Amino acid sequence: MIHSELQDIIQQGENSSVEFKEYGVKNESLAKEMVAFANSQGGVIILGITDSGTISGIPTDSGLEERIMNIARDSIIPALEPQFQPYSFEEKTLGIITIPKGKDKPYQTAGKYYIRVGSTNRMASQSELMRLFQAAGIFHYDANVVEKTDISDFNFTELDRYFSDYHIDFSKQSEPDKQRLLINTDLLTDDGQATVGGLLMFGINPERYLPQSGISFANFAGNEIQSELIDKQNVTGPLPFIVDRTLAIIKSSLPVPSEIKGGKRENLRVYPPMKVFRELIVNACVHRNYAIVGSKIRILMFRDRIEFISPGRLPNTVTIEKLKVGVSYSSNPILLKFMDNLGYVERRGLPMVYYEIKKLGKEVIFKELGEEFRVIVPIIF
Numbered sequence: 001m002i003h004s005e006l007q008d009i010i011q012q013g014e015n016s017s018v019e020f021k022e023y024g025v026k027n028e029s030l031a032k033e034m035v036a037f038a039n040s041q042g043g044v045i046i047l048g049i050t051d052s053g054t055i056s057g058i059p060t061d062s063g064l065e066e067r068i069m070n071i072a073r074d075s076i077i078p079a080l081e082p083q084f085q086p087y088s089f090e091e092k093t094l095g096i097i098t099i100p101k102g103k104d105k106p107y108q109t110a111g112k113y114y115i116r117v118g119s120t121n122r123m124a125s126q127s128e129l130m131r132l133f134q135a136a137g138i139f140h141y142d143a144n145v146v147e148k149t150d151i152s153d154f155n156f157t158e159l160d161r162y163f164s165d166y167h168i169d170f171s172k173q174s175e176p177d178k179q180r181l182l183i184n185t186d187l188l189t190d191d192g193q194a195t196v197g198g199l200l201m202f203g204i205n206p207e208r209y210l211p212q213s214g215i216s217f218a219n220f221a222g223n224e225i226q227s228e229l230i231d232k233q234n235v236t237g238p239l240p241f242i243v244d245r246t247l248a249i250i251k252s253s254l255p256v257p258s259e260i261k262g263g264k265r266e267n268l269r270v271y272p273p274m275k276v277f278r279e280l281i282v283n284a285c286v287h288r289n290y291a292i293v294g295s296k297i298r299i300l301m302f303r304d305r306i307e308f309i310s311p312g313r314l315p316n317t318v319t320i321e322k323l324k325v326g327v328s329y330s331s332n333p334i335l336l337k338f339m340d341n342l343g344y345v346e347r348r349g350l351p352m353v354y355y356e357i358k359k360l361g362k363e364v365i366f367k368e369l370g371e372e373f374r375v376i377v378p379i380i381f
Contacts, residue, residue: 006089006096009044010053014119017043020051023058023095028110030068030097031075036114036121038080038102039132043116047095057092064095078104106132130291131312141291142197142332143186146209149194151179153209154187154202158238162202162342186334196290197334200239207236212293212311215246215281219253219301227302234296239285239335240342246281246299247274253301254379270380276356277306279346280375284310286335286345292371308375313368320366323350353377 014020019033025047037043048058058064065084072080083098106113106129113124113132124132130141156171163170163181173181182188187198199206206213214236221228231253235245254271284297289312298309312331314320330336339345346352350366357364357377365376 003089006087006094010046010049010055013053014051016116016118017041019043019045019119020049020053021045021047022050022056023048023064027067027071027075031071031109032112032114032121034072034080034082034097034099035076035107035109036116037099038076038107039105039114039124040101040116042101043099045097045099047097048092049094055090055092055094058086058095060086060093068095068097076107076109078107080107127291127293131289140331140333141289142195142200142334144196145189145191146194146196146199149199149209150192151182151188151194153194153199153204154182155204155238158202158240162338165341186337195334197332197338200290200335201338203238205236206238210290212290212296215242215284215297215299217246217249217299217301221303223302223304225300239339240344242285243278243281243344247278250277250281250299250301250306270360272356272360272377272380275346276353276377278344279349279353280308280377282339282344282346283350283375284308286339287331288312289331289371295372303379305379306377308377310373311371312373313371314373320368323366324354350375 219231292311
């Protein structure tokens with residue numbers, strides 16, 4: 001960190017990634033700050049500054065680095081590995097503690113889980129804690145029970161079709177055997193209620209219990225969301241239907257201008273192959289965070305691009321660069337299993353998307369924005 005960068009950080013004050021602390025701060029308070037940053041997007045704690053931004057400094061021979069490392073190792077579960085750097089600033093010494101975004105979330109101290117919200121820390125709510133455990137692979141939301149459901153909420157015709165590929169005549173099974181089969185395949189819980197994954201795959205009206213399911217599609221005439229809205233549709237139902245229906249909507253919405261050249265009609269636009277759009281729809285449906293109940297998958301079509309927006313951040317160990325080379329992690333293994341068995345999962349996944357667009361001389365953009373993961377596909381002219 002250079003002097004001007006540190007000066008800018010101090011002038012901007014505390015925020016979602018910066019915290020000021022004086023030298024006399026208690027170990028418990030430092031542990032809480034570290035946990036909150038690690039459970040969020042990482043951050044920097046600057047020791048030797050008051051909350052108002054006044055430089056108070058720290059002793060130069062305080063053994064502070066050892067103290068910080070001991071807190072990170074002994075007071076935080078799992079242990080953290082922060083970086084510590086003493087820094088001379090305005091004739092005083094500051095201690096800069098850098099906390100990376102945690103790879104082993106969720107972190108806790110004294111049995112409590114904290115997250116960073118704006119310039120403050122607070123204990124994680126039940127839903128926030130659920131997301132942290134889901135990101136860590138400790139908990140899978142698609143195995144969660146959907147209250148007040150039972151076997152009657154399933155589409156038996158679709159179950160017949162699915163199990164016939166495994167030489168099982170579902171419709172001819174006894175009622176206890178039907179229930180046992182659905183329990184053994186993770187579609188029902190032991191007490192006979194539908195799992196989230198079961199309802200999303202084979203439910204009659206999954207959106208009745210899971211309003212966050214489905215896809216919201218919007219088609220704009222220009223390149224901005226303020227442009228004229230050409231079409232808007234909400235696609236609901238089980239995931240296989242959602243994928244097929246949404247792909248059909250995208251295909252019918254892509255304009256195909258053409259002109260006559262030498263007595264032959266030629267298209268003026270070249271689009272990525274439909275398998276690219278299909279993979280992005282499947283990826284959004286299978287890997288979104290269904291614990292975020294207030295948001296659907298959104299697909300926004302503009303004149304120059306299509307954006308696929310999925311609720312939820314990438315899991316702990318997955319980065320955008322890793323996605324491009326095929327590293328992935330299943331947040332919803334039940335959904336992945338059934339969509340794979342039904343032939344919807346492309347083995348090359350997002351790397352296929354990346355390279356198909358690259359062959360057309362363009363770049364696909366993967367990015368995290370807030371609690372969303374976005375894939376932006378240019379529409380090739």
